[in-house]
Amino acid sequence: MNAIYVLWVRQLKRYVRSRARIVASLGQPMLFLLALGFGFGPIFRRAGQGSYIQFLAPGVIAMTILFAAIFSGIELIWDRQFGFLKETLIAPVPRIAIMLGRTLGGATVAFVQGLIVLVICLIAGFRFHGIAAVPAAFAFMILIAFMFTALGTGIASVMSDFQGFQLVMNFLVMPIFFLSGALFPLSNLPKILDVLASIDPLSYGVDGMRGSLIGLAHFGMTVDIAVLLIVTAIFLSAGTYLFSRIQL
Amino acid sequence: MIRVQNLVKTFGNIQAVRDISFEVNAGEIFAFLGPNGAGKTTTIKMLTTLLKPTAGTVELDGLDPTVAQGEARKRFGIVFQDPSLDDQLTAYENMELHAALYKVPRQVRKERIERLLRLFELWDRRDDEVKKFSGGMKRRLEIARSLLHTPKIIFLDEPTLGLDPQTRNQMWTHVRKLNQENGVTVFLTTHYMDEAERVAQRVAIIDHGRIVAQGTPAQLKAQTNADSLEQAFLVLTGSSIRDEDATSLDQMRSIARMFSGRR
Ligand SMILES: Nc1ncnc2c1ncn2[C@@H]1O[C@H](COP(=O)(O)OP(=O)(O)OP(=O)(O)O)[C@@H](O)[C@H]1O
Ligand SMILES: [Mg+2]
Numbered sequence A: 001m002n003a004i005y006v007l008w009v010r011q012l013k014r015y016v017r018s019r020a021r022i023v024a025s026l027g028q029p030m031l032f033l034l035a036l037g038f039g040f041g042p043i044f045r046r047a048g049q050g051s052y053i054q055f056l057a058p059g060v061i062a063m064t065i066l067f068a069a070i071f072s073g074i075e076l077i078w079d080r081q082f083g084f085l086k087e088t089l090i091a092p093v094p095r096i097a098i099m100l101g102r103t104l105g106g107a108t109v110a111f112v113q114g115l116i117v118l119v120i121c122l123i124a125g126f127r128f129h130g131i132a133a134v135p136a137a138f139a140f141m142i143l144i145a146f147m148f149t150a151l152g153t154g155i156a157s158v159m160s161d162f163q164g165f166q167l168v169m170n171f172l173v174m175p176i177f178f179l180s181g182a183l184f185p186l187s188n189l190p191k192i193l194d195v196l197a198s199i200d201p202l203s204y205g206v207d208g209m210r211g212s213l214i215g216l217a218h219f220g221m222t223v224d225i226a227v228l229l230i231v232t233a234i235f236l237s238a239g240t241y242l243f244s245r246i247q248l
Numbered sequence B: 001m002i003r004v005q006n007l008v009k010t011f012g013n014i015q016a017v018r019d020i021s022f023e024v025n026a027g028e029i030f031a032f033l034g035p036n037g038a039g040k041t042t043t044i045k046m047l048t049t050l051l052k053p054t055a056g057t058v059e060l061d062g063l064d065p066t067v068a069q070g071e072a073r074k075r076f077g078i079v080f081q082d083p084s085l086d087d088q089l090t091a092y093e094n095m096e097l098h099a100a101l102y103k104v105p106r107q108v109r110k111e112r113i114e115r116l117l118r119l120f121e122l123w124d125r126r127d128d129e130v131k132k133f134s135g136g137m138k139r140r141l142e143i144a145r146s147l148l149h150t151p152k153i154i155f156l157d158e159p160t161l162g163l164d165p166q167t168r169n170q171m172w173t174h175v176r177k178l179n180q181e182n183g184v185t186v187f188l189t190t191h192y193m194d195e196a197e198r199v200a201q202r203v204a205i206i207d208h209g210r211i212v213a214q215g216t217p218a219q220l221k222a223q224t225n226a227d228s229l230e231q232a233f234l235v236l237t238g239s240s241i242r243d244e245d246a247t248s249l250d251q252m253r254s255i256a257r258m259f260s261g262r263r
Helices: A002-017 A019-040 A039-047 A050-082 A084-089 A097-122 A133-158 A162-178 A191-199 A201-214 A221-244 B041-047 B069-074 B091-101 B104-118 B136-148 B165-182 B193-199 B219-222 B229-237 B248-261
Strands: B001-011 B014-024 B029-033 B055-060 B075-079 B152-156 B185-189 B202-207 B210-215
Touching: A002 A019, A002 A097, A002 B055, A002 B091, A019 A039, A019 A050, A019 A097, A039 A050, A050 A084, A050 A097, A050 A133, A050 A162, A050 A201, A084 B091, A097 A133, A133 A201, A133 A221, A133 B136, A162 A201, A201 A221, A201 B248, B001 B041, B014 B041, B014 B055, B014 B202, B014 B210, B029 B041, B029 B165, B029 B193, B041 B055, B041 B152, B041 B185, B055 B185, B069 B075, B075 B136, B075 B202, B091 B104, B136 B152, B136 B165, B165 B185, B165 B193, B202 B219, B202 B229, B210 B219, B210 B229, B219 B229
Parallel strands: B029 B185, B029 B202, B075 B152, B152 B185
Antiparallel strands: B001 B014, B001 B055, B202 B210
16 A cells, blocks of 8 residues: 555656656647647538537547556656666565556546646637536546556556557557547548547547536447446556566 | 575576575675676576576575565565666655655654665765766665665675776775674675675676586685686686677667656
């Protein structure tokens, strides 16, 4: 228990201290929000879909959490290469506690990044449906953060160096983002895209956030919650298993 | 304190450790010497629960580290060959984290951290992030940290690698003091034979995964008719150069810099 807590605190301290990382990771969502949000705004409105910023903001927040969470998980590779992982793995502490501490820390960081982007969205003109929307939206944000931190940790457990990182970004994380409906509505899609979107776990995260923040859900929020809980459980167990097999 | 019998470790078709046996007595400083790639680090990993032996038995303070993993881990401290600090945390925070992971009782934590940081002359820099430390300071911090949970044995894998003569001297003075005053058993590896000769009561020389000689420095010198341990070492292990695998660490560093703007 104690170990989980101290590893969680460690991750938060590292996050707060790396200002460069905080700023750098906000650049991308702001670009998406401004360039796409305002760029596609007129077309979206003409197509009778209402305000694009309203539609896009939950997607951009989800994107931020996705990237931050994967990155937090992948940080394991640094800890391995630069040695700190050894200090934790040799301590008289069960591996699972170390995995949970790391995941909890990473997910917290990702959630905080999401919160910052939520505030930026509000400044850019995004408005959600009343204060009652907040708890549900937070629940979805936390689930997305956990799910992808666990995934990142699992992936990082089997990668001993950075060779595979680009591969993971291009063939896993980018598709997860672009196919999730973060940028476009999931209704009336071509069959193939529809299938891909519905097997993408982030789709349910984005959908849940849209459902809670602007009352617009494609799958329905019950389905969203159920899918996210199941996938998070799977990623967490798989991640824990892979982490437990790390050899120094 | 440590008893190793017929220990073997193979990685695929590489035989890193081939059937070695030795003992380290309680309260002793024991040096494990050998050329690059001889199997020193691999042996330490098997002694410290990080690797499972392919064959053979290990006993550590009466425990089998492959079975009583958690209990064994509380009894030794280790300074790895490569750094293992979190360089975005301060020296003090690194110590605190270790204390928490090893469940050092809260009442003694503060006082013990202070005593060790003072002993290794790091107290004045306790609130600096480790990335601002020199190599010698990092090394000292790692040794201080490895002692925080009052282990009976410490493993030091090339603790003086890359340090200047002043720092090396000082390091060994500390290690000897710990050994004499607190009775800590020390298992060390080093490539500096003069240091081994000075601090170690007994040494074992390993080459290509086999122990080729063991005894006191004086015995090894007598056995090989050498004037110094270094000469004895060269007689026992030959003078051809060993290949070492290149690591991708440098490449990693540059990517890390690109992504996170630190280090
Ligand atoms: N995880 C591993 N997989 C494959 N081979 C390994 C692994 N770890 C070590 N080896 C090999 O085992 C042999 C012994 O390595 P080890 O690190 O124990 O040497 P060492 O005596 O500590 O050398 P050095 O003085 O360079 O630190 C080497 O040939 C090394 O390449
Ligand atoms: Mg070594």
